Amino acid sequence: MEDISLSGRVAVVTGAGGGLGRAYALELARRGAAVLVNDTGGTLDGTGHTSAAEAVVEEVVARGGRAVANGDTVSTPEGGEAVIAAAVDHFGRVDAVVNNAGILRDKSFGKLDWDDFHAVQDVHLRGAAYVSQPAFRVMREQGYGRFVFVSSNAGTFGSFGQASYGSAKAGVIGLAQVVAIEGERHGILSNVVCPLARTRMTESVLEADEALSPEHVAPLVAYLASEQCRETHQVISAGAGHFARVFTGLAAGWQADPTRVVTAEEVAEHMGRILDPAIHTIPLSAPEELEMLAPVVAARSAAGQAV
Ligand SMILES: NC(=O)c1ccc[n+]([C@@H]2O[C@H](COP(=O)([O-])OP(=O)(O)OC[C@H]3O[C@@H](n4cnc5c(N)ncnc54)[C@H](O)[C@@H]3O)[C@@H](O)[C@H]2O)c1
Structure with a gap:
């Protein structure tokens, strides 16, 4: 070294x-x-x-x-x-x-x-x-x-x-x-x-x-x-x-059907997956997080729409 x-x-x-x-x-x-x-x-x-x-x-x-x-x-x-x-x-x-x-x-x-x-x-x-x-x-x-x-x-x-x-x-x-x-x-x-x-x-x-x-x-x-x-x-x-x-990671989480708004009950039911850190990524910037978050968000973001 x-x-x-x-x-x-x-x-x-x-x-x-x-x-x-x-x-x-x-x-x-x-x-x-x-x-x-x-x-x-x-x-x-x-x-x-x-x-x-x-x-x-x-x-x-x-x-x-x-x-x-x-x-x-x-x-x-x-x-x-x-x-x-x-x-x-x-x-x-x-x-x-x-x-x-x-x-x-x-x-x-x-x-x-x-x-x-x-x-x-x-x-x-x-x-x-x-x-x-x-x-x-x-x-x-x-x-x-x-x-x-x-x-x-x-x-x-x-x-x-x-x-x-x-x-x-x-x-x-x-x-x-x-x-x-x-x-x-x-x-x-x-x-x-x-x-x-x-x-x-x-x-x-x-x-x-x-x-x-x-x-x-x-x-x-x-x-x-x-x-x-x-x-x-x-x-x-x-x-x-x-x-x-020490890092802030983004868990794999739960991907709901993005074509409809989920219910609060569905969110509560999936809290285990939402919070599970076993699989995660570490975005190096806010745009990188958007790309990782979900293809649907990235597509909208790329199209210049607010997210
Ligand atoms: N000691 C720890 O275990 C620990 C843990 C986490 C974070 N820190 C951080 O580490 C840094 C150093 O802390 P430390 O433990 O050596 O304590 P310390 O009190 O010995 O050191 C802090 C120093 O900052 C000076 N200071 C305060 N206000 C100032 C100002 N406005 N302008 C210029 N100097 C100013 C103080 O006079 C002091 O000498 C701090 O930011 C503290 O929050 C310390």
Whole structure:
């Protein structure tokens, strides 16, 4: 296998002042990238500021790497622009973006407060878009780019008390898939990592165990951020040395007679087949799903009719 190298490349890692982001920044720098270490340095709920990014830059430099700190928030369009502008100003280009910044404000759905809901969406989902759009424009000009979006099993599978976080993290996957589809013609690849590691975000639910250190996730991020990466449009779970694809599949399902509208009773009767995942396909875009869905839908779609 060819060495995974980021030599001569410029990487932006948001929320890299601690936890997983710090581990990503250190690994990308170790493999040769000049790294923009972004972090507002706030508390877990996103309030306050410290110089967390500067401390990680010192670590990178002490290990012989190149890095600069940036304290702009990802949670506004201006902040996202400023993060990417700082990378371009310091290093002249942007080759890889790791959308890692995150906060938590967990509450059960019935008690959800809209300020918390919006704050969480602003950092995870909107923040990923605010940073990625200016980066996408730079990458499009370069004809080269790598996006690593960060989701969570709370987004893919759901998690009690995490309506804000889970919905934002599911949205991140939708964003990443569109960036993958639109980026392909420009040499831009886009993938998602669902990490699992013990950080301040998870210390109340994960035991202190070296196997759960953020360093176990960083190799996947380094590969996805590198020129050697061949993947795009993928979602990969990573933690404790386990790496596995997470996918949305389309089951073979039940094909009813499309020339008449079936009854609700018929749908209920066939629920076993509708839900059976034993035979499934994994569409790589919405049009591909339409083609697979049923010949009748594909025919109508090809004829330009709404479906
Ligand atoms: N730890 C896990 O097991 C786990 C699981 C699933 C997903 N994640 C995701 O991984 C990412 C990293 O989380 P972590 O566990 O290292 O937690 P963490 O709290 O240590 O890291 C998040 C970082 O983002 C920074 N940040 C917050 N708001 C910001 C903003 N507006 N602009 C810039 N930086 C901001 C924080 O200051 C912090 O340093 C998050 O997106 C999180 O949702 C973590």
